Amino acid sequence: MATGHTDPRRRERIIAATLDLIAEEGVAGVSHRKIATRAGVPLGSMTYHFSGIEQLLRDAFGRFADHIVAVFDAHLAAPTDRDQACEAVTDLVHVLSEGSQRDLVLSQELYTLAARQPVYRAITHEWMRRSRVHLEKHFDPDTARQLDALIEGLTLHRALSREPHDRALTREAITRITTTAGHTEPA
Incomplete structure (x- = not known):
């Protein structure tokens, strides 16, 4: 070395x-x-x-955000229609909530910092923007924003629950958001 x-x-x-x-x-x-x-x-x-611990933390959380966006990309790159995309979002919730406890903890640590410090809020803002880019390949921007929040919430609830909800409930929630009147396919 x-x-x-x-x-x-x-x-x-x-x-x-x-x-x-x-x-x-x-x-x-x-x-x-x-x-x-x-x-x-x-x-x-x-x-x-x-330059200091703050730069190191910012760079580390930036790297972590890149990792999560790559997970989004891995799940949302392949679908070719809305139904496949809904299945991919369902898979994403379950992979994130059943996966690494490390990722869950890091997400919460970053959210806590972001709630207090604008520099970390910028990292979460960019993370959410990039996640929505992947969702907007399949859904209009408003639906993508709603799904992004749903993914975060369902992931957290499943990961922390003593009795996590099943895949059918996740798929039902995604279906409700993606079939609401007024939503159109992305351009």
Whole structure:
């Protein structure tokens, strides 16, 4: 492995370690020292690659948002009609809610920061915009916005429920939103 500042993967390892620590200990539990230890890098690498903990957190949450948007893309790229798109959205809710506890925790940590700090709100705004771009391949903008909120809510409810609702209820909710009068197919 390369040493010093020539290690091309060092920055990526620092970001990954930051996200892992946030998932385990929350934003309040991260520090340069803990991140450097987790990433297996010298403490000095932290200030070489990032101007401070705030830049590191912003970059890490930006990377996390990219990951979630990629999950949206993976599910919404293939459908060729509205019914397939509704099935893909149903799959997406269930994959997100049954998947990584890490992703769920990171989402909530980011939302908490975004509720208090505009710089993180910008990250969530961009994440939502990009998610809706994938939804708008199949649904008009208003429906895409409603589905985006439904995905977030159903995912959270399923992930935290002692008795998560089944796929039929998810599909019914999606059907109700996508068949409301006045909604038209995207251009």
